Every structure is written in structure tokens, then in C-alpha cells.
Amino acid sequence: MKDYVQVPAAELEKPYEFPSTRESTTFLHLRVCCCCSALRPRYKRLVDNIFPEDPKDGLVKADMEKLTFYAVSAPEKLDRIGSYLAERLSRDVVRHRSGYVLIAMEALDQLLMACHSQSIKPFVESFLHMVAKLLESGEPKLQVLGTNSFVKFANIEEDTPSYHRRYDFFVSRFSAMCHSCHSDPEIRTEIRIAGIRGIQGVVRKTVNDELRATIWEPQHMDKIVPSLLFNMQKIEEVDSRIGPPSSPSAADKEENPAVLAENCFRELLGRAAFGNMNNAVRPVFAQYSHHVIQEILGHLDARKNDSPRVRAGIIQVLLEAVAIAAKGSIGPTVLEVFNTLLKHLRLSVEFEANYLQGGSIGSANLSTSSKDNDEKIVQNAIIQTIGFFGSNLPDYQRSEIMMFIMGKVPVFGTSTHILDVSQLGDLGTRRIQIMLLRSLLMVTSGYKAKTIVTALPGSFLDPLLSPSLMEDSELRQLVLEVMHNLMDRHDNRAKLRGIRIIPDVADLKIKREKICRQDASFMKKNGQQLYRHIYLGCKEEDNVQKNYELLYTSLALITIELANEEVVIDLIRLAIALQDSAIINEDNLPMFHRCGIMALVAAYLNFVSQMIAVPAFCQHVSKVIEIRTMEAPYFLPEHIFRDKCMLPKSLEKHEKNLYFLTNKIAESLGGSGYSVERLSVPYVPQVTDEDRLSRRKSIVDTVSIQVDILSNNVPSDDVVSNTEEITFEALKKAIDTNGMEEQEKEKRRLVIEKFQKAPFEEIAAQCESKANLLHDRLAQILELTIRPPPSPSGTLTITSGHAQYQSVPVYEMKFPDLCVY
Numbered sequence: 001m002k003d004y005v006q007v008p009a010a011e012l013e014k015p016y017e018f019p020s021t022r023e024s025t026t027f028l029h030l031r032v033c034c035c036c037s038a039l040r041p042r043y044k045r046l047v048d049n050i051f052p053e054d055p056k057d058g059l060v061k062a063d064m065e066k067l068t069f070y071a072v073s074a075p076e077k078l079d080r081i082g083s084y085l086a087e088r089l090s091r092d093v094v095r096h097r098s099g100y101v102l103i104a105m106e107a108l109d110q111l112l113m114a115c116h117s118q119s120i121k122p123f124v125e126s127f128l129h130m131v132a133k134l135l136e137s138g139e140p141k142l143q144v145l146g147t148n149s150f151v152k153f154a155n156i157e158e159d160t161p162s163y164h165r166r167y168d169f170f171v172s173r174f175s176a177m178c179h180s181c182h183s184d185p186e187i188r189t190e191i192r193i194a195g196i197r198g199i200q201g202v203v204r205k206t207v208n209d210e211l212r213a214t215i216w217e218p219q220h221m222d223k224i225v226p227s228l229l230f231n232m233q234k235i236e237e238v239d240s241r242i243g244p245p246s247s248p249s250a251a252d253k254e255e256n257p258a259v260l261a262e263n264c265f266r267e268l269l270g271r272a273a274f275g276n277m278n279n280a281v282r283p284v285f286a287q288y289s290h291h292v293i294q295e296i297l298g299h300l301d302a303r304k305n306d307s308p309r310v311r312a313g314i315i316q317v318l319l320e321a322v323a324i325a326a327k328g329s330i331g332p333t334v335l336e337v338f339n340t341l342l343k344h345l346r347l348s349v350e351f352e353a354n355y356l357q358g359g360s361i362g363s364a365n366l367s368t369s370s371k372d373n374d375e376k377i378v379q380n381a382i383i384q385t386i387g388f389f390g391s392n393l394p395d396y397q398r399s400e401i402m403m404f405i406m407g408k409v410p411v412f413g414t415s416t417h418i419l420d421v422s423q424l425g426d427l428g429t430r431r432i433q434i435m436l437l438r439s440l441l442m443v444t445s446g447y448k449a450k451t452i453v454t455a456l457p458g459s460f461l462d463p464l465l466s467p468s469l470m471e472d473s474e475l476r477q478l479v480l481e482v483m484h485n486l487m488d489r490h491d492n493r494a495k496l497r498g499i500r501i502i503p504d505v506a507d508l509k510i511k512r513e514k515i516c517r518q519d520a521s522f523m524k525k526n527g528q529q530l531y532r533h534i535y536l537g538c539k540e541e542d543n544v545q546k547n548y549e550l551l552y553t554s555l556a557l558i559t560i561e562l563a564n565e566e567v568v569i570d571l572i573r574l575a576i577a578l579q580d581s582a583i584i585n586e587d588n589l590p591m592f593h594r595c596g597i598m599a600l601v602a603a604y605l606n607f608v609s610q611m612i613a614v615p616a617f618c619q620h621v622s623k624v625i626e627i628r629t630m631e632a633p634y635f636l637p638e639h640i641f642r643d644k645c646m647l648p649k650s651l652e653k654h655e656k657n658l659y660f661l662t663n664k665i666a667e668s669l670g671g672s673g674y675s676v677e678r679l680s681v682p683y684v685p686q687v688t689d690e691d692r693l694s695r696r697k698s699i700v701d702t703v704s705i706q707v708d709i710l711s712n713n714v715p716s717d718d719v720v721s722n723t724e725e726i727t728f729e730a731l732k733k734a735i736d737t738n739g740m741e742e743q744e745k746e747k748r749r750l751v752i753e754k755f756q757k758a759p760f761e762e763i764a765a766q767c768e769s770k771a772n773l774l775h776d777r778l779a780q781i782l783e784l785t786i787r788p789p790p791s792p793s794g795t796l797t798i799t800s801g802h803a804q805y806q807s808v809p810v811y812e813m814k815f816p817d818l819c820v821y
Contacts, residue, residue: 052103067107140191143177154201155201175223175226177194178231200267228262301340309374345382348382355375402440456522480554538551568608579597583652591648599639609621628658634648681754
């Protein structure tokens with residue numbers, strides 16, 4: 001049995017006594033701190049020890065030596081040391097503790113200079129991250145501090161290059177610092193110098209690595225070179241106001257941005273290899289391209305009276321300069337180039353006209369033929385320069401240049417063009433028209449617009465189509481080619497080259513999209529105008545094979561790019577109207593042109609029938625083509641445009657099975673759901689003022705002239721001597737009005753049918769044309785009534801109380817158009 005000893009009460013309570021609250025808290029805090037500090041990694045304790053309590057005391061050198069020794073002894077810890085330093089520096093930058101930021105960067109620099117091992121590469125990533133943080137800050141002092149650290153790092157030669165490391169951010173940031181616009185001039189200069197030194201550090205760090213050529217890429221050179229040139233230009237402007245520059249001293253090279261930028265640029269070009277020289281020099285020219293172009297244009301103006309070959313050489317230099325400057329040109333530079341080139345184009349045409357007339361201009365003693373050929377070289381060089389410059393401009397500027405060039409194309413009978421051609425004559429004006437349209441063709445090459453309204457606005461379409469009615473086949477060809485460039489938005493024109501009967505259109509793999517609302521609206525507004533120019537263009541007497549090929553391509557492109565069901569019906573009506581005009585031949589066209597129109601209609605109807613894929617329509621077209629192949633091959637493009645093709649003597653004796661019939665087409669399309677009511681209404685082109693501008697007489701004008709001549713040939717006081725024998729049958733025919741009533745009913749029926757089925761645009765155009773013709777006739781009558789024409793015998797005038805007659809020569813008299821035959 002155990003014996004128990006009784007414990008005193010005082011001793012029993014003593015183990016449960018607790019110290020005071022203050023004493024216990026202090027004790028626990030010291031025990032936890034000692035425990036946590038013992039658990040923290042050694043590299044963190046060494047990093048924390050280099051930061052003093054007061055940042056003004058600076059880096060703790062003794063602890064920094066311990067940290068450096070630890071990093072050299074254990075290089076695998078450099079990555080963690082750098083990450084922890086970067087974490088502390090980022091926190092201090094956000095809290096604007098500049099003193100601790102300076103201490104951290106000083107420690108990083110010492111570690112970077114002391115450690116040269118393979119393990120330094122992970123540490124460099126942390127270092128560059130901290131430098132980037134400083135450069136992103138808005139404080140100039142921190143930006144300069146980060147730049148200085150980067151320059152020290154750039155001077156370190158690494159054993160092996162790091163190919164995964166990129167300096168894109170530093171190139172962009174240092175380039176931005178070179179363009180600093182700080183309000184304080186001293187701080188601004190300090191930031192710019194830091195930016196230049198940073199660029200120099202990037203170049204030195206990357207340019208020696210042959211396998212890492214990223215610094216020579218255009219996106220980097222386009223930032224580095226302009227930044228250096230900007231600082232060089234600023235000081236050059238100041239020096240030009242002060243006086244001639246003096247040789248810089250050693251101190252100026254570090255404090256003068258211009259001198260430092262020049263040295264950096266020299267070092268950059270000196271380190272560039274042959275393959276990288278182009279990327280380094282191109283931004284130099286792009287920076288000052290407008291100055292170079294202005295100097296070349298001024299030189300061209302000063303040499304405008306020199307020999308053609310000298311001017312052609314200057315223009316060729318301008319062409320090479322424009323190749324680089326086009327994409328960066330804006331506003332006045334573009335207009336100045338075009339104005340100057342067009343002015344010299346007019347001068348060249350004037351010189352050529354004077355040479356042809358036997359005159360001599362300039363100092364060159366060459367024959368007339370050689371001078372003429374040399375001027376053509378100048379003109380071709382100008383055209384190439386205009387076209388190349390325009391084709392390299394952005395789309396929004398290219399559309400403006402298209403309008404600018406089109407506004408200078410002279411049109412007979414109008415004064416809307418800007419170019420002065422009063423002294424050139426008809427031949428010189430034609431030369432300028434052709435050359436301007438050729439340059440416009442080059443400008444529009446490759447132009448792709450989302451909608452046709454953007455490519456062919458009304459302000460551009462109207463003047464463009466005016467030359468298409470001129471009596472010059474080459475001008476009409478150029479207009480059609482320009483329209484093809486603007487219409488062909490899916491690159492289908494090459495597949496349609498050459499007029500021919502295509503056996504299977506599907507083999508061409510034509511690209512097309514569903515017509516949008518804007519394109520449909522464009523065709524409703526301008527469709528009749530396009531149809532009219534195509535219709536009249538087919539009936540020109542000087543057409544050659546190329547004209548028919550381009551007209552066929554125009555119809556095909558409209559079908560591909562702009563055609564819905566209504567447009568398809570209108571195009572078929574246009575084709576049938578062309579066939580009827582070739583058969584009736586009211587314009588007295590030669591047989592070759594009539595057969596050419598028939599071949600054009602056959603090729604287009606074959607194309608459109610396969611595009612809309614209506615079997616009955618395709619069958620009718622194929623049957624007609626097959627019969628033509630056997631009986632009338634001259635109605636097909638493969639035969640009529642071949643040399644020595646046998647032509648028929650007339651077309652009146654041909655059978656109907658050789659022609660495309662409207663009722664057959666309407667029946668085939670109606671069965672497929674097309675609205676074919678309008679096919680029964682023959683297409684009639686609208687009459688506008690362009691006929692008079694193009695020196696073409698309309699049908700109404702011709703009829704009115706014939707009526708006036710016949711009425712003038714019959715004297716008013718003569719009595720008709722021819723008498724008709726009056727018989728019972730004659731009286732019966734005169735009294736019988738049934739035939740007249742039937743004719744009137746037929747006319748009324750046709751008018752009603754036309755207003756019910758014809759397109760509204762066509763009816764409005766015809767009414768407008770009639771109103772314009774009536775207005776012109778009334779204007780002529782009123783002009784003759786109010787101001788009678790001058791008489792060859794003279795007019796009576798009273799001067800100083802004496803009557804005098806002033807005679808007018810007959811050749812100076814202006815007769816009305818109705819009286820001229």
C-alpha cells in the first residue's frame with residue numbers, strides 16, 4: 001500500500017500562476033521572431049541585411065560582401081536571389097521608395113559584375129525584369145537609373161549567347177525616351193541621352209551574335225534609326241541658327257544628344273553586315289523622303305528646258321525615290337508630286353508638238369524624229385512614276401488620286417478639266433488623254449473595294465465614261481480596262497481574257513459572292529448608264545478585235561460581280577438589242593463590225609446561260625451556236641477575228657434559226673421563275689448630252705436635220721403640180737378609217753405595255769432625254785429670235801453722227817446646227 005504525502009496549498013497553486021500580460025506578450029514575440037528568422041532561407045536573410053533601416057545610409061557594404069561571397073560560392077542560388085531582389089524592388093517602386101530602389105539596383109549591378117558562370121542566365125532574366133520596371137515608371141530619375149544598369153549589363157561579354165532572350169521591349173522603350181518631350185529642358189536632354197545610350201547598349205549586346213539577327217529586322221530598325229536621326233536633326237537646326245558647328249569635345253560626346261546619336265548611328269552602320277545594310281539604310285530615306293522628293297522635283301523644274309534624256313533621267317531617279325516614300329507620304333507631298341509630274345507631262349507634249357511642226361526648243365541639236373522619240377521616253381517615264389506612286393498609296397489616298405487624275409483628263413466640248421491644253425491642238429490633247437488614262441490604269445491596278453460604290457462613285461463614274469464615247473478606239477480601250485480594274489474584285493478577269501465560246505464555264509472556277517444591297521442599289525442607279533455605253537461602244541466604226549474583247553469582258557464582269565435577276569434580264573435585253581442593231585444596220589456599219597457584234601452576243605449569251613444554269617436557256621444558245629458553226633461561222637468569235645475570214649454580202653437572207661430569239665429565251669427563263677415581262681420590251685439607249693460632247697449626232701438630230709433640209713428645198717410660193725387621179729377607189733380608201741384606227745390602237749397598246757413592263761429607270765431616262773431635247777430646241781429658237789445671225793452685207797452702226805457698215809466675213813459667221821448639213 002502506497003504512502004501519499006500531503007502537499008501545501010501554496011505550492012499546489014504556484015505552477016498555475018501566469019506572468020503579467022505585457023511580460024507574456026514580449027516573451028512570445030521574441031520566441032516567434034527567433035523561430036521565424038531561423039526558418040527563413042539564408043539567401044533571403046543575406047538580401048534583407050544589405051538594406052539599412054534608413055535608406056540614406058546607403059548599401060551595407062559588409063553584408064553586401066557576404067551576399068556576393070555567397071552568390072559566388074553557390075551560383076545555383078543566383079536565380080532565387082534575383083527573384084527576391086526583383087520582388088522587393090517592385091514593391092519599393094510602387095510605394096515610391098526611391099532610396100531602397102537605388103540600393104537594390106546597386107546590389108544587382110555588383111552581383112552581375114562579380115558572377116560570370118553558366119548560372120548567371122536565370123539571374124539575368126530577373127535583372128532585365130527589374131530594369132523594365134524602372135523604365136516603365138514615370139520618374140525620370142528611375143528611368144535613367146534603369147538605363148545605366150542596362151548599359152553596364154550590355155558591356156558584359158557572356159560565354160554563350162542566349163537565343164531565347166529578346167530585347168523588343170527595350171528597343172521600343174529606349175526609342176520612346178529618345179523622343180522625350182519633358183517640360184524641363186535639362187530633364188528632357190537627360191532622358192534623351194539615356195535613350196540613346198540604351199539603344200547603343202542594345203546594339204552592342206545583340207549585334208555580335210551572328211545567329212541572333214533580330215535587331216536587324218525592319219520593325220526594330222524602323223524605331224532605332226528614326227530615333228537617332230531625330231536627335232541629330234534637332235541639334236542641326238540649333239547649330240544652323242548659331243553658326244558653323246565646332247568639333248565636339250569628349251565631354252560633349254556624353255552630354256550632347258546629337259553627338260551621341262551620331263556616334264551610335266556610325267557604330268550601328270559599322271557593325272551592319274552586307275545583308276543587313278538595306279534594313280539599316282531604308283529608314284534613313286523614309287525619314288527624309290519628302291525632302292529628297294522635293295529636291296528632285298525642284299531639280300526637274302530647273303531643268304525643264306534641257307534635253308529629253310536629261311529630264312527622263314531625273315524622272316527615273318524620282319521613280320526610284322517614290323518606291324520607298326509612297327507608303328509614308330501624306331497630304332501636300334502627294335499632291336505636289338502629281339502636280340509637278342502633270343505639268344511636265346504637258347510641257348513634254350508641247351515640245352513634241354513643236355518638234356512635229358519643225359520648231360526647236362532647248363539646247364539639244366537633234367533631228368526632229370529623234371527628239372520626238374526622246375519626248376516619248378520622257379512621257380513614258382512620267383506615266384510610270386505616276387502609276388507606281390499611286391499604286392503604292394493606301395486605298396483611302398488612292399481613291400483621291402484617281403479623282404485627281406480623272407479631273408485632269410480633257411474632254412472635247414467641256415471645260416471641267418484642270419489641265420491647260422489650249423495650245424496643244426487635237427493631236428496633243430489626244431496624247432494627254434491617252435497618257436493620263438494609262439497612268440490611271442496603273443493607279444487602279446490591284447485596287448480592291450468592298451462595294452462597287454466605293455470604287456465607282458458618281459463623281460468618278462461620269463467623267464470616266466465620257467471618253468468611252470469618243471471617236472478613238474484606244475481611248476475607249478483604256479476606259480474599259482480601268483473599269484475592269486475597279487469591277488474585278490475576285491481576280492476573274494484573267495480567266496475571261498479573249499472573246500470565245502466557252503464549252504464549260506465551270507472549268508474556269510470563277511469566284512463570286514452574293515450581290516450585296518449596296519451593289520444592287522448601284523445598278524439601279526447607274527445600270528442604264530453602263531448599258532448605254534456598252535451598246536454605243538459596240539457600234540463604233542473604228543472598233544478592232546481588242547475593243548470587242550474588252551466589251552465582252554465588261555458584260556461578263558457585270559454578270560459576275562453585280563448581277564441579280566433583274567440585272568440578268570437587262571443584260572439579255574441589251575444583247576438582243578445589239579443583235580437586232582447588227583441585223584437592221586441603221587448606222588451603216590461595215591460587214592466585219594456587224595459580224596463582230598453577232599460574235600460578241602453569241603459569246604456573252606453562252607457565258608450568261610451557263611452562269612445562271614437554266615437548262616432550257618443553255619439548250620437554245622447551244623443549238624444556235626451549233627447551227628452557226630455549220631452554216632454561218634462568221635457569226636462566231638473563233639472565226640470572225642481570224643485572219644482572212646470570209647464575210648457574207650448581206651444578213652437579210654439568213655434564217656431565223658441563226659439568231660437568238662426573244663420568245664425562246666423568255667419561255668426558257670419563265671419556266672425557271674424569272675420575271676420575263678421586260679424581255680418583250682426592246683432595249684433603247686437613253687439620249688444624253690454626252691452625244692454632243694463626243695461629237696456624235698443622235699438619231700433625233702439627224703431626223704430633224706433631214707426634215708429641215710427637205711422643207712427648205714421646197715419654195716413656199718410654189719404650187720404642187722403633181723396631181724393624183726381621183727377615182728372611186730381612192731375616195732373609198734380616204735373615207736375608210738378602220739386601218740388608221742387599228743394603227744392607233746396598236747401604238748397605244750405598245751405605249752401602255754412599255755410603261756407597265758419597262759424598268760422605271762429606263763422610262764425616266766427617256767422622258768428626261770426628251771425634255772432635254774425640247775429645251776435645247778427652244779433655246780435655239782429663242783436665241784435666233786432675240787439675236788439674229790450676222791449678215792455678210794454688214795450691220796449699220798452710228799458713230800459721231802455718221803452711219804457706218806461693219807461687214808462680217810462668211811467664214812466667221814456661226815450658223816445654227818439645224819441649218820448645217
